[in-house]
Amino acid sequence: MKQPYVQMQHVSKSFGEKHVLKNIQLDIQKGEFISIVGKSGCGKSTILRLVAGLEKPKEGNIMINKMKVKGIPEDVRIMFQNGRLLPWKTVLQNVGLGLGGDWQELALKALQNVYLEDRKDEWPSVLSGGQQQRVSLARALVHSPSLLLLDEPLGALDALTRLEMQRLIEQLWLRKSFTAILVTHDIEEAVALSDRIILIEDGKIHLDYKVNLPRPRSRTNTAFTKILDTILNRVLEHNQLDNQVGNKQVTS
Numbered sequence: 101m102k103q104p105y106v107q108m109q110h111v112s113k114s115f116g117e118k119h120v121l122k123n124i125q126l127d128i129q130k131g132e133f134i135s136i137v138g139k140s141g142c143g144k145s146t147i148l149r150l151v152a153g154l155e156k157p158k159e160g161n162i163m164i165n166k167m168k169v170k171g172i173p174e175d176v177r178i179m180f181q182n183g184r185l186l187p188w189k190t191v192l193q194n195v196g197l198g199l200g201g202d203w204q205e206l207a208l209k210a211l212q213n214v215y216l217e218d219r220k221d222e223w224p225s226v227l228s229g230g231q232q233q234r235v236s237l238a239r240a241l242v243h244s245p246s247l248l249l250l251d252e253p254l255g256a257l258d259a260l261t262r263l264e265m266q267r268l269i270e271q272l273w274l275r276k277s278f279t280a281i282l283v284t285h286d287i288e289e290a291v292a293l294s295d296r297i298i299l300i301e302d303g304k305i306h307l308d309y310k311v312n313l314p315r316p317r318s319r320t321n322t323a324f325t326k327i328l329d330t331i332l333n334r335v336l337e338h339n340q341l342d343n344q345v346g347n348k349q350v351t352s
């Protein structure tokens with residue numbers, strides 16, 4: 101067994117009295133594509149923020165490439181739902197942010213990878229939401245990160261653009277072989293893209309599911325829909341319990 105690339109070792113995290121994550125143990129291999137799913141507020145983004153060094157655990161350690169995460173690691177990039185592009189910089193300048201030397205050449209190559217090189221001199225505000233997210237993806241990948249953290253990056257996109265972006269992310273992940281951790285509400289997106297799906301409930305890992313399907317994945321394939329069903333049932337099963345507990349509290 102290879103040494104995991106990312107390790108969460110007995111990680112707990114609280115905000116005041118609220119215990120968001122409880123003793124999380126998660127090993128991620130180099131090059132793996134992992135999705136984290138679970139209902140709103142279960143702590144998905146907190147996991148990403150901990151791995152990115154933006155938050156500190158209350159207990160436990162987070163290791164990347166055998167090194168304890170202290171600040172924001174050099175070779176880790178994060179992409180958010182809102183692309184966070186700088187409106188006063190052109191598309192090319194946004195992608196080139198923080199690069200030295202031949203930044204224009206590097207940024208242009210990164211834009212070619214997301215099929216937006218012809219928009220390089222425009223302002224971000226004239227691009228569609230999907231195009232802005234492609235710029236944001238180029239900006240993350242121009243640094244050739246070994247780990248890409250995706251915090252619901254496609255959440256605000258329409259269904260078709262979302263599908264296109266999923267394909268693009270998969271294509272670039274296959275070509276560049278970075279490790280990816282995706283937080284998503286969309287279980288189908290998780291099944292389409294991931295090697296493993298982690299379901300968080302009550303601050304714990306409720307399910308760690310290996311998706312053994314060849315790529316590219318057809319969503320109409322029976323094996324695909326079966327896996328989708330299994331995960332959806334696990335999510336719903338827990339929510340039904342929540343509802344019952346909620347109802348009891350209301351009636352007692």
Ligand SMILES: Nc1ncnc2c1ncn2[C@@H]1O[C@H](COP(=O)(O)OP(=O)(O)OP(=O)(O)O)[C@@H](O)[C@H]1O
Nearest residue numbers: 115118120138139140141142143144145146147285
């Ligand atoms: N900086 C903070 N201060 C206080 N509470 C926080 C902070 N960050 C997160 N929380 C709380 O921790 C819990 C988990 O938040 P988190 O953003 O990780 O959830 P999530 O699963 O990503 O939710 P969503 O799917 O809605 O984005 C929430 O109850 C949230 O209010």
